[in-house]
Amino acid sequence: MLIKNGKVLIFEDGDVKIKKLDVRIKNDNIERIAEKIEPIKGEKTINATNKVIMPGxxxxxxxxxxxxxxxxxxxxxxxxxxxxxxxxxxxxxxxxxxxxxxxxxxxxxxxxxxxxxxxxxxxxxxxxxxxxxxxxxxxxxxxxxxxxxxxxxxxxxxxxxxxxxxxxxxxxxxxxxxxxxxxxxxxxxxxxxxxxxxxxxxxxxxxxxxxxxxxxxxxxxxxxxxxxxxxxxxxxxxxxxxxxxxxxxxxxxxxxxxxxxxxxxxxxxxxxxxxxxxxxxxxxxxxxxxxxxxxxxxxxxxxxxxxxxxxxxxxxxxxxxxxxxxxxxxxxxxxxxxxxxxVGLDNEIGSIEVGKKADIIIVNTEPKLDNIKIFPNNNIISNLVYNTSGTSVETTIVNGKILMENRKFNSLNIQKIIEDVKNLKHIK
Ligand SMILES: [Zn+2]
The missing domain is CATH 3.20.20.140 (Metal-dependent hydrolases)
Structure with missing residues (x-):
């Protein structure tokens, strides 16, 4: 899988930086990060233009x-x-x-x-x-x-x-x-x-x-x-x-x-x-x-x-x-x-680095009404902390698998999960 054209949040020289990079995931790992990666024929490609790619x-x-x-x-x-x-x-x-x-x-x-x-x-x-x-x-x-x-x-x-x-x-x-x-x-x-x-x-x-x-x-x-x-x-x-x-x-x-x-x-x-x-x-x-x-x-x-x-x-x-x-x-x-x-898992997760597990989220920062709180987007990191809601997360990837894409879950029936909780004997 290839995530292209996104602004990637990385940790470099003790600092937090945003860089325009492509990220390739192979199986459950991050395989490659580079300025431009060409898709292989048949490879799933996510266009992350105007979006932030950050560690889960x-x-x-x-x-x-x-x-x-x-x-x-x-x-x-x-x-x-x-x-x-x-x-x-x-x-x-x-x-x-x-x-x-x-x-x-x-x-x-x-x-x-x-x-x-x-x-x-x-x-x-x-x-x-x-x-x-x-x-x-x-x-x-x-x-x-x-x-x-x-x-x-x-x-x-x-x-x-x-x-x-x-x-x-x-x-x-x-x-x-x-x-x-x-x-x-x-x-x-x-x-x-x-x-x-x-x-x-x-x-x-x-x-x-x-x-x-x-x-x-x-x-x-x-x-x-x-x-x-x-x-x-x-x-x-x-x-x-x-x-x-x-x-x-x-x-x-x-x-x-x-x-x-x-x-x-x-x-x-x-x-x-x-x-x-x-x-x-x-x-x-x-x-x-x-x-x-x-x-x-x-x-x-x-x-x-x-x-x-x-x-x-x-x-x-x-x-x-x-x-x-x-x-x-x-x-x-x-x-x-x-x-x-x-929690003792920093060798596997917590940052977007080659060799780490692909636990990645894509946050929508497109200029549109739903994102009005972050405009003008003068400082992406500041906006992520102070002006972003979790519901701006568009895609969630765990261990190289897309669990939610464009706010739709691939293999979970969300309505059923909500109904199942509604039908429980409730606490007061
Ligand atoms: Zn507690």
């Missing part, structure tokens, strides 16, 4: 099945939301609900430019089926916690093991993580079990970390130590992805840098749950790797990573008055190569 967006923290929770609360904090709204409902979720809700979420992601998602949920075989059926790239897991006793916890551990042990080694689109829910819902024993599972299966850890102010004291009470020390005690030496990290001080940052932990920054969810905002300008300066995430739709509204980029960039202006705060270029990196790095 990397969503580093989500709960795929949470489309069911969209717009179901207003104004509560994290603990109230989890205890009163989320957990009582999740107890009764069925495989059918999780599968259909996941299909809807994945369509939401693919149609707004996300080609990879790092999930954190349960009833995970239904999620895996949705991932397989849609062909998005994903890291999946079965979340672990033991704040409701050993029996339930053991069941979760067995479900995780079964999920991992029944994996399809031929499916390179799906990878796995070990996911203790958080330090405030997991005992030291369970964190130790998580560590052993991560080592035994050679998987990363994916955990919520210092999202809300209440956690700091709760973790100290539960584990008799600072959160950062608990994390270090259990996960030093293991690739660890921390969701949120809103409340990090200089000592935390120093330790996290040594531990090589990456932070998944989820600004919309943080604002919605009144968690304030992570100072990612400072984190970046301290050398912490950062990716962006949407969290689930319950707290994060939707899975449009373009919206997340915009809010992530703007929010830094709410805590920094100087001009040194991070801007559009850094944010684009976080949404692509930075995210790929924190």
């Amino acid at each position: 967006l990397v969503n580093t923290h989500a709960h795929i099945a949470m489309s069911l929770f969209r717009a179901t609360f207003e104004g509560c904090n994290l603990y109230t939301w989890l205890n009163d709204k989320v957990w009582p409902i999740e107890e009764h979720l069925t495989e059918e609900q999780v599968y259909n809700a996941s299909m809807l979420s994945i369509v939401e992601m693919l149609s707004t430019g996300t080609t990879y998602v790092n999930d954190h949920y349960f009833i995970s075989e239904s999620i895996r089926k949705a991932v397989e059926d849609t062909k998005i790239r994903a890291t999946i897991t079965r979340v672990l916690m033991d704040n409701d006793g050993e029996k339930e916890s053991n069941k979760r551990i067995q479900e995780f093991k079964k999920l991992y042990e029944t994996r399809d080694n031929n499916n390179s689109l799906i990878t796995y993580s070990v996911a203790p829910h958080s330090l405030y819902t997991c005992s030291d024993e369970l964190l130790e079990i998580s560590r052993k599972l991560a080592l035994e299966y050679n998987l990363p850890i994916h955990i919520h970390f210092l999202e809300s102010i209440n956690e700091i004291d709760d973790i100290r009470e539960k584990h008799n130590d600072l959160a950062i020390n608990v994390l270090k005690q259990h996960f030093a030496g293991i690739h660890t992805i921390l969701a949120h990290g809103v409340k990090l001080n200089s000592y935390d940052l120093k330790e996290l840098k040594e531990m090589k932990c990456g932070i998944s920054h989820n600004p919309i969810s943080n604002f919605r749950l009144g968690c304030k905002i992570a100072d990612i300008t400072k984190y970046s300066k301290e050398g912490i790797n950062i990716g962006l995430g949407t969290d689930g739709q319950g707290s994060g509204n939707n899975l449009d990573m373009f919206e997340t980029m915009k809010i992530a960039a703007l929010a830094q202006g709410g805590i920094h008055e100087n001009e040194e705060r991070i801007g559009a270029k850094e944010i684009i990196k976080m949404a692509t190569i930075g995210g790929a790095k924190i």
